[in-house]
Amino acid sequence: MGRTPCCSKVGLHRGPWTPREDTLLIKYIQAHGEGHWRSLPKKAGLLRCGKSCRLRWMNYLRPDIKRGNITSDEDDLIIRLHSLLGNRWSLIAGRLPGRTDNEIKNYWNTHLSKRLRCQGTDPNTHKKLPENNKLQSINKEKSKVKATRSKVHLPKPIRLPPSFSNSSLPTTKHSASRHGRESSGLVTDFAVDAIPSYNLNRPSNGYHVQCHDHLYRFHGLNVDSSDFECQSDQLLTADHISLEKLYKEYLQLLKTDNDQFKID
DNA sequence: AATGTATTCAACCGCAGTCAA
DNA sequence: ATTGACTGCGGTTGAATACAT
Numbered sequence: 043m044g045r046t047p048c049c050s051k052v053g054l055h056r057g058p059w060t061p062r063e064d065t066l067l068i069k070y071i072q073a074h075g076e077g078h079w080r081s082l083p084k085k086a087g088l089l090r091c092g093k094s095c096r097l098r099w100m101n102y103l104r105p106d107i108k109r110g111n112i113t114s115d116e117d118d119l120i121i122r123l124h125s126l127l128g129n130r131w132s133l134i135a136g137r138l139p140g141r142t143d144n145e146i147k148n149y150w151n152t153h154l155s156k157r158l159r160c161q162g163t164d165p166n167t168h169k170k171l172p173e174n175n176k177l178q179s180i181n182k183e184k185s186k187v188k189a190t191r192s193k194v195h196l197p198k199p200i201r202l203p204p205s206f207s208n209s210s211l212p213t214t215k216h217s218a219s220r221h222g223r224e225s226s227g228l229v230t231d232f233a234v235d236a237i238p239s240y241n242l243n244r245p246s247n248g249y250h251v252q253c254h255d256h257l258y259r260f261h262g263l264n265v266d267s268s269d270f271e272c273q274s275d276q277l278l279t280a281d282h283i284s285l286e287k288l289y290k291e292y293l294q295l296l297k298t299d300n301d302q303f304k305i306d
Numbered sequence: 307a308a309t310g311t312a313t314t315c316a317a318c319c320g321c322a323g324t325c326a327a
Numbered sequence: 328a329t330t331g332a333c334t335g336c337g338g339t340t341g342a343a344t345a346c347a348t
Contacts, residue, residue: 132335
């Protein structure tokens with residue numbers, strides 16, 4: 043059996059997207075919405091595979107993508123979420139409004155894992171490295187210092203045609219933070235997705251989680267952590283308590299960020 | 307200025323999960 | 328139960344860029 047690679051068709055474009063392709067994709071999605079990626083390229087007049095279109099949209103063209111440096115607060119959150127979730131980038135990205143899994147994955151691999159190593163922490167396990175390993179890591183990084191650029195994490199280039207309205211432009215940090223992903227039901231899927239062995243159903247009125255003989259129900263998407271409802275304390279393992287605590291701290295950070303924006 | 311090297315990140319690849327027929 | 332289409336995820340690659348020599 044097996045499936046044919048989605049990009050195997052001869053004649054499909056690959057590599058970097060052109061402004062024209064971006065325009066076609068954005069206009070099509072604005073008119074018809076996301077989804078149906080397989081058929082989208084043909085309908086939108088793109089010579090790309092659906093997978094490529096989805097990736098371009100999710101990682102670059104989506105209007106709620108936050109541009110610019112990853113803040114130290116986000117740094118801290120990524121590290122802590124990684125210690126809980128591991129390399130589950132999409133889950134981690136879900137807790138960082140406007141950030142994509144690809145961006146966080148890249149940022150982790152290029153910055154955070156190195157930093158942790160220098161601090162004497164194993165980036166995979168988040169446990170302290172033996173002292174000699176720590177020294178090796180530090181020396182290794184020191185030897186690179188000359189070659190290391192003082193990185194300015196500039197906003198990603200935006201390639202959109204002049205005809206595009208401001209509302210369709212990828213947003214800046216502050217405007218993105220007001221877009222509302224922070225109000226999505228983070229804690230709900232957070233708790234659920236963090237338990238891989240659970241059987242998850244998502245009916246229209248919320249999540250149901252089947253765990254062993256117990257059925258747990260969570261409210262729908264638009265909830266905050268206070269809406270977190272569980273029919274049994276059994277679900278609140280140490281991990282879940284940590285996750286919920288983390289999420290509350292995160293909401294506080296967002297609030298601070300928004301307050302700061304209002305002051306500005 | 308030219309060349310070599312390191313770094314970044316957008317894009318690709320392959321696989322797994324889900325769902326409908 | 329099986330098959331195949333579709334989607335999403337994480338790992339990897341390689342072109343572009345920045346910096347050092």
